[in-house]
Amino acid sequence: MKVQFNRSALTDSLAIITAVVPSRTPKPILKGVRIEAQEACVHLCATDLEVGIGYTLSEVKVLEQGQIVLDAERLAAIVRESTDDVLTLESQDTTCEIRGADSHFTIYGQDAEQFPPVSAFEGDADVEVSLEELKRGIRQCLFATARESSRYAINGVLWEMTGKRLSLVATDGRRLAKTSINLISAPSAETASRTLIVPAKTMSLLDRLSTSENKSVLIKLVGTQILFRCGEVMITSNLVEGNFPKYDDIIPKDYDKRIVLPTEGVASAVRRASLLTSEETKGIKLSFSDNTLTFSGRAPEAGVAEITMSIDYSGDPISVGFSPQFLTDAIRVMKTDAFEMDLSQPDRPGLIKSGSDFIYVLMPINLA
Amino acid sequence: MSASSVRRVIHVDMDAFYASVEQRDNPTLKGRPVIVGGDPQGRGVVCAASYEARRLGVFSAMPMRQAMRRCPQAVILPVRMGRYAEVSRRIHAIMADYTPLIEPLSLDEAFLDVTGSIPLLGSDILIGREIKQRIKAELKLVASVGVAPNKFLAKVGSDLEKPDGFVVITEQNKQAVLDPLPVKRIWGVGKVTQQTLASRGVETVRQLRQMPFDRLEATLGAAAASSLYRLARGQDDRAVEPEQEAKSLSSERTFATDVTDRADLEGVLLEEVERVATRLRRQQLYAKTVMVKIRYGDFRTITRRTTLAQPTCLTDRLWEAARSLLIAWQKTAFGPVRLIGFGVTGLAAEQGRQLELFPDPHEQRLRRLDRVIDEVRDRYGANALQRRHKG
Numbered sequence A: 001m002k003v004q005f006n007r008s009a010l011t012d013s014l015a016i017i018t019a020v021v022p023s024r025t026p027k028p029i030l031k032g033v034r035i036e037a038q039e040a041c042v043h044l045c046a047t048d049l050e051v052g053i054g055y056t057l058s059e060v061k062v063l064e065q066g067q068i069v070l071d072a073e074r075l076a077a078i079v080r081e082s083t084d085d086v087l088t089l090e091s092q093d094t095t096c097e098i099r100g101a102d103s104h105f106t107i108y109g110q111d112a113e114q115f116p117p118v119s120a121f122e123g124d125a126d127v128e129v130s131l132e133e134l135k136r137g138i139r140q141c142l143f144a145t146a147r148e149s150s151r152y153a154i155n156g157v158l159w160e161m162t163g164k165r166l167s168l169v170a171t172d173g174r175r176l177a178k179t180s181i182n183l184i185s186a187p188s189a190e191t192a193s194r195t196l197i198v199p200a201k202t203m204s205l206l207d208r209l210s211t212s213e214n215k216s217v218l219i220k221l222v223g224t225q226i227l228f229r230c231g232e233v234m235i236t237s238n239l240v241e242g243n244f245p246k247y248d249d250i251i252p253k254d255y256d257k258r259i260v261l262p263t264e265g266v267a268s269a270v271r272r273a274s275l276l277t278s279e280e281t282k283g284i285k286l287s288f289s290d291n292t293l294t295f296s297g298r299a300p301e302a303g304v305a306e307i308t309m310s311i312d313y314s315g316d317p318i319s320v321g322f323s324p325q326f327l328t329d330a331i332r333v334m335k336t337d338a339f340e341m342d343l344s345q346p347d348r349p350g351l352i353k354s355g356s357d358f359i360y361v362l363m364p365i366n367l368a
Numbered sequence B: 001m002s003a004s005s006v007r008r009v010i011h012v013d014m015d016a017f018y019a020s021v022e023q024r025d026n027p028t029l030k031g032r033p034v035i036v037g038g039d040p041q042g043r044g045v046v047c048a049a050s051y052e053a054r055r056l057g058v059f060s061a062m063p064m065r066q067a068m069r070r071c072p073q074a075v076i077l078p079v080r081m082g083r084y085a086e087v088s089r090r091i092h093a094i095m096a097d098y099t100p101l102i103e104p105l106s107l108d109e110a111f112l113d114v115t116g117s118i119p120l121l122g123s124d125i126l127i128g129r130e131i132k133q134r135i136k137a138e139l140k141l142v143a144s145v146g147v148a149p150n151k152f153l154a155k156v157g158s159d160l161e162k163p164d165g166f167v168v169i170t171e172q173n174k175q176a177v178l179d180p181l182p183v184k185r186i187w188g189v190g191k192v193t194q195q196t197l198a199s200r201g202v203e204t205v206r207q208l209r210q211m212p213f214d215r216l217e218a219t220l221g222a223a224a225a226s227s228l229y230r231l232a233r234g235q236d237d238r239a240v241e242p243e244q245e246a247k248s249l250s251s252e253r254t255f256a257t258d259v260t261d262r263a264d265l266e267g268v269l270l271e272e273v274e275r276v277a278t279r280l281r282r283q284q285l286y287a288k289t290v291m292v293k294i295r296y297g298d299f300r301t302i303t304r305r306t307t308l309a310q311p312t313c314l315t316d317r318l319w320e321a322a323r324s325l326l327i328a329w330q331k332t333a334f335g336p337v338r339l340i341g342f343g344v345t346g347l348a349a350e351q352g353r354q355l356e357l358f359p360d361p362h363e364q365r366l367r368r369l370d371r372v373i374d375e376v377r378d379r380y381g382a383n384a385l386q387r388r389h390k391g
Helices: A007-017 A072-081 A131-139 A200-207 A263-276 A324-332 B017-025 B051-055 B064-070 B081-096 B115-121 B124-139 B151-160 B174-178 B191-199 B205-210 B213-220 B222-232 B262-282 B315-333 B361-380
Strands: A002-006 A032-037 A042-047 A051-057 A060-064 A066-071 A086-092 A095-099 A104-108 A127-130 A156-162 A165-171 A175-182 A196-199 A216-222 A225-230 A233-238 A257-262 A284-289 A292-299 A303-310 A318-322 A338-343 A350-354 A358-362 B009-014 B034-037 B046-049 B075-077 B102-106 B109-113 B143-148 B166-168 B248-259 B285-296 B301-312 B337-349
Touching: A002 A007, A002 A032, A007 A042, A007 A051, A007 A072, A007 A086, A032 A060, A032 A072, A051 A200, A066 A072, A066 A086, A072 A104, A127 A131, A127 A175, A131 A165, A131 A175, A131 A200, A131 A216, A156 A200, A175 A324, A196 A200, A196 A233, A200 A225, A200 A233, A257 A263, A263 A284, A263 A292, A263 A303, A263 A324, A263 A338, A318 A324, A324 A358, B009 B081, B009 B124, B009 B151, B017 B034, B017 B046, B017 B081, B034 B051, B034 B064, B046 B051, B046 B064, B081 B102, B081 B109, B081 B124, B109 B151, B115 B124, B124 B143, B124 B166, B143 B151, B151 B166, B151 B174, B174 B205, B191 B213, B205 B222, B213 B222, B248 B262, B248 B285, B262 B285, B262 B315, B262 B337, B262 B361, B285 B315, B301 B315, B301 B337, B315 B337, B315 B361
Parallel strands: B034 B075, B143 B166
Antiparallel strands: A002 A060, A002 A086, A032 A042, A032 A066, A042 A051, A051 A233, A086 A095, A095 A104, A127 A216, A156 A165, A156 A196, A165 A175, A175 A358, A216 A225, A225 A233, A257 A338, A284 A292, A284 A318, A292 A303, A338 A350, A350 A358, B009 B109, B009 B143, B034 B046, B102 B109, B248 B337, B285 B301, B285 B337
């Protein structure tokens, strides 16, 4: 293999490729990126066996076809630190020479034949969505997924399709975020009937795709895998097996206390009240009474914070404790200047709605 | 903060607490010398003696054998710490009706800062009397109470007319109360300081007070001198510090002979985990970090710890973590074991706990299991039900 790469294009591709490469793995070859030079382009690919990524680079000049596996982090660092516009990679068996104007690296790689196969995106897409819309959806739910929960199903994002709408739902067992996005075309009844749980890692990878042009994402379901193609990038991912909690049951529908709140004002008040919380008392208290909302934080031995806000509220007084992080997470992804908060009891979940798409259910912190 | 002039502090000290609890629980012991302590045949010491026994020369920390010689007719009882702790909690509950600022020193004594309660409840003297009366009426136990402007004087007060004492010390009478006392009644004056002072002819607080500061400093050093100088004048501005939450819980077992059998170690570790888990649940606490402690036959001691994803009080979750620490240790640093222990830190209370939207069904089953086991043990004793780990 002998290829001349446009260095900046190679840097960009490796930046997203290395996001898939596992930092620790019992299989050393998975720390590599497979480089395959074809007639007019080069395919880069990496996988952690759960999520795989392929990247087709066309800003290349292939002088000799061939393939090799190189340590992804090391290659990315060399390419990133180089100063040349063009870098030449030339491989012989499992050794690769990287040359710039004043540099020459010899890298020992591995046999590309040993690299695990990564599924290819073949045939028509089952679903199509604009990348921008998909990214909005991801940002409005991904933060709520569980991190390494023993309940695997909630380590992913639930996809539910109805007509030309795709709902994305994520929860860590303490709060739940749900949003909806538009699809470019309605999927087949068979596709729509499937319950999909996409790993958080895959969702965050999609969020990293560049939206420089008006790109769309093609999506295809193959067995227990989901495949994405967006421009030069191809992502394959296992679906998460298991049952997503029956989330519809916990979205409150019978609440009597409904308050409209200013997004920015609440964001600031939450930040300020949380300045006086501690490791033990992580929660802040939201007290609603006659047209006033008070945010308070208390840190034993440090002090007390209180921020008051005029609101339109005439119901019974109620005080609820919430994690400031949970509140901030949701406020940050809202697209509206105001949002609605529904409450019933201090030990029942709070419901937040912003616009017509975003729903957030969060469990309180015990204040009693 | 020169709060000493405005603060009101009460010291409550139970009279012969352990022995009094025993006499109250068993009325046939009333009026008889009762000694609570270790095994009289072994090397045990006296933990507590009733006033009847004290009159015959038996005191705390005296070897049991000596106590038996002085008072052969005494009723000897084993220490029932759980029972005393329970009674202590009820005393604490009475005190908590008057102020949240309670600093327990042990099961049988505590300081209360009632400064903030006076506008609501009258005066410090009324509060002190009421606490003493309620302990008597509700628990049939006798407390000695000192009421004063600071901790030091409150403690001096509770001790002054023991048993069944009630002493009020004020800014006005404090010097008259302190002056005739021997210097050993001052905090920080132990045997050595007492002797040093005695060699300078200082035996009472009055004599101490009359000593110029530079001479006191030359005799005892700067730190002790400035402390004694102030205390001799009844000055003490240390705050009453409410009970600190337990920062860790642990339990360990020492083996008579070193253990090398891995299954035996796991079995014992599980018991220690259970013990700690039960205590966590009793105190409604959740632990974030678990720790396994191992002491080898040669006394080398190591600890292995891990942090849990979620704070827990479930035996099963704690055991999972402890067991994987033990297994990792067995793979790398195995050796004959003299002591094995389990502990938890990073404790958080139920208050301030993030509630669950979707309770994990498995966790709920574990919670129910723990509750049932705790109930059976509460009723039938700690050994009524044992968990066995699957090999």
